[in-house]
Amino acid sequence: MTRESVGVGLMGLGTVAGQVARVLLDRSKMLAERAGCPIELRKIKIIPADLERPLARELPAGLLTTSEDEFFAEAGIDIVVEAIGGEYPALEYHRRAMSGGRHVVTSNKEVVAKNWAELMALAQQHNVQLRYEASVGGGIPLIAPFQDDLAANEIRTIYAIINGTTNFILTKMTREGTDFAAALKQAQKLGYAEANPANDIEGIDSTYKLAILASLAFQTHVRPDDIHHEGISRLASRDFRYARELGLAIKLLAIGKQAGKAIEARVHPVLIPEDTFLAKVDGVYNAVMVEGDLVGKVLFFGEGAGALPTSSAVVADIVALARDTALGVTGWPRPRLDADKKVRPMSEIETRYYLRMTVADRPGVLARIATAFGDHHISISSVIQQETDRTAGTAEIVIMTHPAQEKAVQAALDELARLDEVGEISNFIRVEDV
Amino acid sequence: MTRESVGVGLMGLGTVAGQVARVLLDRSKMLAERAGCPIELRKIKIIPADLERPLARELPAGLLTTSEDEFFAEAGIDIVVEAIGGEYPALEYHRRAMSGGRHVVTSNKEVVAKNWAELMALAQQHNVQLRYEASVGGGIPLIAPFQDDLAANEIRTIYAIINGTTNFILTKMTREGTDFAAALKQAQKLGYAEANPANDIEGIDSTYKLAILASLAFQTHVRPDDIHHEGISRLASRDFRYARELGLAIKLLAIGKQAGKAIEARVHPVLIPEDTFLAKVDGVYNAVMVEGDLVGKVLFFGEGAGALPTSSAVVADIVALARDTALGVTGWPRPRLDADKKVRPMSEIETRYYLRMTVADRPGVLARIATAFGDHHISISSVIQQETDRTAGTAEIVIMTHPAQEKAVQAALDELARLDEVGEISNFIRVEDV
Numbered sequence: 001m002t003r004e005s006v007g008v009g010l011m012g013l014g015t016v017a018g019q020v021a022r023v024l025l026d027r028s029k030m031l032a033e034r035a036g037c038p039i040e041l042r043k044i045k046i047i048p049a050d051l052e053r054p055l056a057r058e059l060p061a062g063l064l065t066t067s068e069d070e071f072f073a074e075a076g077i078d079i080v081v082e083a084i085g086g087e088y089p090a091l092e093y094h095r096r097a098m099s100g101g102r103h104v105v106t107s108n109k110e111v112v113a114k115n116w117a118e119l120m121a122l123a124q125q126h127n128v129q130l131r132y133e134a135s136v137g138g139g140i141p142l143i144a145p146f147q148d149d150l151a152a153n154e155i156r157t158i159y160a161i162i163n164g165t166t167n168f169i170l171t172k173m174t175r176e177g178t179d180f181a182a183a184l185k186q187a188q189k190l191g192y193a194e195a196n197p198a199n200d201i202e203g204i205d206s207t208y209k210l211a212i213l214a215s216l217a218f219q220t221h222v223r224p225d226d227i228h229h230e231g232i233s234r235l236a237s238r239d240f241r242y243a244r245e246l247g248l249a250i251k252l253l254a255i256g257k258q259a260g261k262a263i264e265a266r267v268h269p270v271l272i273p274e275d276t277f278l279a280k281v282d283g284v285y286n287a288v289m290v291e292g293d294l295v296g297k298v299l300f301f302g303e304g305a306g307a308l309p310t311s312s313a314v315v316a317d318i319v320a321l322a323r324d325t326a327l328g329v330t331g332w333p334r335p336r337l338d339a340d341k342k343v344r345p346m347s348e349i350e351t352r353y354y355l356r357m358t359v360a361d362r363p364g365v366l367a368r369i370a371t372a373f374g375d376h377h378i379s380i381s382s383v384i385q386q387e388t389d390r391t392a393g394t395a396e397i398v399i400m401t402h403p404a405q406e407k408a409v410q411a412a413l414d415e416l417a418r419l420d421e422v423g424e425i426s427n428f429i430r431v432e433d434v
Numbered sequence: 435m436t437r438e439s440v441g442v443g444l445m446g447l448g449t450v451a452g453q454v455a456r457v458l459l460d461r462s463k464m465l466a467e468r469a470g471c472p473i474e475l476r477k478i479k480i481i482p483a484d485l486e487r488p489l490a491r492e493l494p495a496g497l498l499t500t501s502e503d504e505f506f507a508e509a510g511i512d513i514v515v516e517a518i519g520g521e522y523p524a525l526e527y528h529r530r531a532m533s534g535g536r537h538v539v540t541s542n543k544e545v546v547a548k549n550w551a552e553l554m555a556l557a558q559q560h561n562v563q564l565r566y567e568a569s570v571g572g573g574i575p576l577i578a579p580f581q582d583d584l585a586a587n588e589i590r591t592i593y594a595i596i597n598g599t600t601n602f603i604l605t606k607m608t609r610e611g612t613d614f615a616a617a618l619k620q621a622q623k624l625g626y627a628e629a630n631p632a633n634d635i636e637g638i639d640s641t642y643k644l645a646i647l648a649s650l651a652f653q654t655h656v657r658p659d660d661i662h663h664e665g666i667s668r669l670a671s672r673d674f675r676y677a678r679e680l681g682l683a684i685k686l687l688a689i690g691k692q693a694g695k696a697i698e699a700r701v702h703p704v705l706i707p708e709d710t711f712l713a714k715v716d717g718v719y720n721a722v723m724v725e726g727d728l729v730g731k732v733l734f735f736g737e738g739a740g741a742l743p744t745s746s747a748v749v750a751d752i753v754a755l756a757r758d759t760a761l762g763v764t765g766w767p768r769p770r771l772d773a774d775k776k777v778r779p780m781s782e783i784e785t786r787y788y789l790r791m792t793v794a795d796r797p798g799v800l801a802r803i804a805t806a807f808g809d810h811h812i813s814i815s816s817v818i819q820q821e822t823d824r825t826a827g828t829a830e831i832v833i834m835t836h837p838a839q840e841k842a843v844q845a846a847l848d849e850l851a852r853l854d855e856v857g858e859i860s861n862f863i864r865v866e867d868v
Contacts, residue, residue, distance in 0.1 A: 023728065034585045036766070036767025139726075140729075140732055141578075141732070293742075295736065295743045297737070298737075300732070300734060301733040302730060303729070316582060319582075326767070333471075
C-alpha cells in the first residue's frame with residue numbers, strides 16, 4: 001500500500017509543540033524522503049492563550065482550533081502528537097486518539113509513566129502505536145534503543161541522571177562549594193529551575209522518567225508510586241567536602257535493577273566513584289547507563305531537555321510512524337507484561353552507606369557506635385573524624401559501611417539517635433558502584 | 435498477514451556467529467515475544483574447519499552445511515545472517531541473498547563500508563532490508579539511532595573512538611608512560627591486538643567504521659578510500675608528556691564533518707582537551723559523539739567488540755526483521771543519496787596543530803621558525819621549550835598553532851625542514867575541540 005501523504009494533528013503550541021511544528025514545516029522535503037511519503041501538519045489544537053504566540057500568527061488560521069471535537073473530527077489525521085504535558089486532559093486525548101485508530105506521539109512523561117500499561121494495552125487493542133521517545137532524556141535516543149536495539153538482552157541495571165535541574169545544582173555545589181539554597185537560586189535565575197522547583201528537586205520528575213525506562217527494560221509496569229524517591233535539598237556543602245575526600249561524587253540517580261522477579265526502582269542522592277562517567281556528567285546534561293547481560297554497560301549522554309532536542313525526538317517518532325503508515329503497518333507486537341515482577345520495598349535493598357553525625361568528643365564513643373552497628377550486622381569500612389568543636393565538646397564523624405540492608409541501617413540509626421553520645425545524625429547517603 | 439515463524443540462515447560459525455546461534459537457540463521464547471513470531475535457525479553455512487568447534491557437535495547435523503548452494507536452496511530462510519567477515523566472498527553472499535528476496539543482517543564492517551551504496555540499492559531493488567548494527571561499536575546502538583532517532587537532524591559532526599585495540603594502547607601510553615612497542619606487545623598478550631596488528635594500529639579498521647557512520651549521517655557513500663587515515667605508531671611517549679602538560683589527551687579519532695556539500699572524513703591521532711568525555715574513554719571501550727542541529731551533542735558509549743556485545747546487535751537486527759516479516763513489511767524507504775557531496779582533500783581541512791621539533795639551541799632560532807610560520811599565515815598560540823641537550827647544542831620545542839589550513843602547515847613544515855636551525859621535525863598532531 002502506498003499513501004499520498006500522512007497527516008499529523010498537533011495538540012499544544014507551547015515551546016516543544018511550537019518547535020515540532022516549525023521542524024515539520026521547515027524540513028518537509030527531508031522528512032518526506034526519510035519517511036517515504038510526505039508528512040502534513042493538518043490541525044493544531046490550541047488553548048486561547050496560544051493565539052498570542054508569534055507562531056500562531058504565522059500559521060494559516062484554518063490549521064488552528066481551540067475545539068477538541070473539531071480536532072478529533074479532522075479526518076486526515078493519522079498521527080496525534082500530544083505535547084501539552086500533565087496527566088489530564090492528556091490521558092483523555094491519548095484514549096480518544098487511539099480509540100479512533102490514530103497513532104500517538106508524546107513528550108509527556110507524566111501521562112506515560114502513570115498509565116504505561118493501560119496505554120500499551122489500548123494501542124494493541126486498536127492496532128496503533130504509542131511512541132514516547134521525547135518523554136525521557138530530551139533528544140537522546142533511549143526508548144528505541146531500550147525497546148529494539150537491546151531486545152536480545154536481559155537488562156540488569158539502569159543508572160540514570162535524568163533531571164537537568166538537580167544535576168546543575170549538584171554540579172554547582174560540587175565545584176563551587178555553594179550551599180543548596182544558593183545553587184537553587186542560581187538555577188532559577190538561569191531558567192534551569194522553575195519558581196516552584198519541587199517537582200525537580202524532590203526527584204518527582206526523575207521518578208516519572210525512571211518509571212518509563214524501568215517499565216520498558218523490565219517489561220512490567222513500574223508505577224511512579226512504586227518508586228521510592230528522595231530529593232537533594234538535605235545535602236549540605238560539608239557532604240560534598242567529605243565526598244571529595246573519599247574520592248566520591250554526589251549525584252541524584254534514578255536506579256533500576258532486576259534480579260529474577262525482584263525489581264529495584266528508586267531515586268535518591270547517591271555517592272559514586274568520582275572517576276566514573278556518571279560522576280563527570282555536569283550541568284544540565286543527562287546520561288543513562290544501562291547494563292544488559294550480552295551488551296555489557298552502554299551509556300547514552302546528551303542534553304536532556306530544551307525545545308530543539310525534544311523536537312528532535314518527537315519528529316523522529318513522527319517519521320517512524322509515517323514510514324510505517326506508508327508501508328501499511330499498523331500496530332506492532334509487544335511482549336506480554338510480566339505481572340509477577342514486583343518492586344522491592346526500600347527496606348529490603350542492600351547497598352553501602354555514608355553516615356555523617358555529630359558525637360560527643362570523648363573516649364569510648366566510637367566503640368559504642370561500632371557496637372550499635374555490629375548489633376545490626378552492619379560492618380564499617382572506614383571512619384573519618386575530622387572536625388572537633390572544642391567549645392561544645394563535640395566531633396563530627398563520617399562512617400562508611402560495607403554492603404548492608406536498608407532496614408538494618410535504619411534500625412541502627414534509630415538506636416544511634418537514642419544514644420547520649422550521639423548529638424545529631426546529620427545525613428545518610430547511599431553509595432553505589434555504578 | 436501473520437506468519438507461523440520466520441527463518442534464519444547463518445553464514446559462519448566463528449566467535450560472533452557461534453554466539454548468535456546460541457542466543458537464538460537459548461532465548462527463543464523471549465525473542466519470539468519481542469518479534470511477535472517465532473524465529474527459527476534453519477541452516478548454518480560453515481567451512482570444514484568449523485566442524486571442530488564444540489558448538490558444531492552440539493547442533494543437529496542437518497542444520498550444518500559446507501555448501502553455499504545447499505544453503506541458498508533452503509526454502510525456509512527469510513533472513514541471512516552473514517558473520518564471516520572480509521569483503522569476499524561476503525559480498526557475493528549478500529548479493530545472492532538479496533537477489534533471492536532475503537533480508538541480510540551482517541556484522542561485517544569491511545563489506546558494508548566498501549559497498550554501502552551498492553548494497554543499499556540492491557536492498558531497495560529487491561524490496562528487502564540490509565541491517566548492520568553490529569558492524570560498528572559492537573553492541574552499542576549506533577546504526578539505528580543514526581538512521582531513525584536522529585532522522586530530523588542535519589548531522590554536523592561525528593567524533594568517534596571506534597577501535598578498542600588502539601584505544602587500549604593509547605590508554606597504556608598515557609597512564610604508564612609506556613612506549614608504543616611495549617604497549618602493543620601488552621595488547622597482543624591480552625588478546626586485544628592481533629599478531630599482525632596493522633589493520634587496527636594503522637587506522638584501517640576505524641576507517642571502515644567511519645565510512646559506515648559518515649555514509650549514514652551524510653546520506654552519501656563515503657568510501658574507505660576517500661578517508662585519509664594515519665595510525666598511532668609514530669606517537670612517542672614524549673608526545674604524551676607534552677600533551678599532559680598542555681591539558682590535552684591523545685586519542686585516535688574517526689572524524690566526520692558536514693558543512694553544505696563539503697564533507698570531512700578522516701582518521702588520525704588527535705589532541706583533545708583532557709577534561710572531555712572522549713578523553714576519558716579508556717581501554718578497549720568505544721564512544722561515538724555526534725552533533726545534530728536539533729539534538730545538540732549526543733554520545734554513545736560501550737564495549738566496541740567481543741562476541742557477547744556483537745551478538746546483542748546482530749540478534750536485535752534479526753528481531754527487527756522478524757517483526758517486519760511477521761507484519762508483512764518488506765523493504766523500507768531510503769532517502770536518495772546526495773551524489774554532489776564530496777569529501778574534502780586533506781590539504782583543505784582547517785584545524786589547530788601541535789608540532790614537536792629539535793632545533794639548534796642558539797639565539798634567533800625561534801624568530802626564524804616564527805617567520806616561516808608567519809610567511810604561511812599560520813599564527814602560533816604557544817611554544818614550550820623544555821629539554822635542552824647541551825652536548826649536542828640542541829633544544830626540543832613544541833609549538834601549538836591557531837587554526838590553520840593543513841596545506842599551509844605542510845608547506846611550513848617543508849620549509850622548516852630545510853632550515854639549518856631545525857634538526858628534526860619529530861611529530862605533528864592535529865588538535866580538535868571535541
